[in-house]
Amino acid sequence: MFVSGIVLALTxxxxxxxxxxxxxxxxxxxxxxxGTTSTAAAPSATTKKxxxxxxxxxxxxxxxxxxxxxxxxxxxxxxxxxxxxxxxxRSGDARSNPAERERxxxxxxxxxxxxxxxxxxxxxxxxxxxxxxxxxxxxxxxxNVGADWNAEALEKAHxxxxxxxxxxxxxxxxxxxxxxxxxxxxxxxxNL
Numbered sequence: 001m002f003v004s005g006i007v008l009a010l011t012x013x014x015x016x017x018x019x020x021x022x023x024x025x026x027x028x029x030x031x032x033x034x035g036t037t038s039t040a041a042a043p044s045a046t047t048k049k050x051x052x053x054x055x056x057x058x059x060x061x062x063x064x065x066x067x068x069x070x071x072x073x074x075x076x077x078x079x080x081x082x083x084x085x086x087x088x089x090r091s092g093d094a095r096s097n098p099a100e101r102e103r104x105x106x107x108x109x110x111x112x113x114x115x116x117x118x119x120x121x122x123x124x125x126x127x128x129x130x131x132x133x134x135x136x137x138x139x140x141x142x143x144n145v146g147a148d149w150n151a152e153a154l155e156k157a158h159x160x161x162x163x164x165x166x167x168x169x170x171x172x173x174x175x176x177x178x179x180x181x182x183x184x185x186x187x188x189x190x191n192l
Contacts, residue, residue: 099136106133106141114147118155120179121147153180153188161192 106128113119113127121142128138153175160166160174168189175185 102134102137103140106137107144109133110141110145114145114152118152118157118159119147120152120156120175120181120184121149122179126179149180149184150187153184154191156180157188157192 109131110124110128113124119127124145124147125138125142128141129135133141156178157171157175160171166174172185172189175188176182180188
């Protein structure tokens with residue numbers, strides 16, 4: 001679901017430390033108010049801090065390194081408003097027509113079942129009714145699923161034989177019981 005008028009933004013900042021006398025304090029203050037973090041590089045042993053006017057500090061105190069470059073990257077994503085026509089809905093689309101939606105969903109479920117196991121046309125019809133699809137949507141699904149019912153009978157025969165041993169006659173009877181036609185059951189037995 002889209003939320004109206006939301007802009008999502010991501011900002012990344014890298015800040016350095018300046019070389020002035022009060023650089024550490026000002027950078028920490030700037031980082032804390034901006035919500036960023038600052039990292040100071042280790043001081044160099046060969047650089048010297050400028051002499052103070054009071055003369056109280058020695059000459060060999062390391063100075064704070066020069067400021068690191070600052071980089072800011074901002075990305076934004078505009079999320080479309082709810083209810084706008086984004087082109088995904090068309091007039092007559094399955095989502096707008098309950099009967100068409102039921103047919104579409106029954107067809108998808110039929111495809112899922114056939115991908116999982118071998119079904120006869122009547123067995124698939126009964127399974128979809130069991131799933132509470134309307135009879136009209138169920139009939140549409142089994143008529144339009146594009147199944148090769150002979151191949152489905154053969155797949156079902158193989159699944160039975162993977163489970164236990166069957167004589168050809170007993171396997172034929174089992175396939176008929178599952179709703180395959182005599183021709184489909186005969187095809188399966190002949191092609192084992």
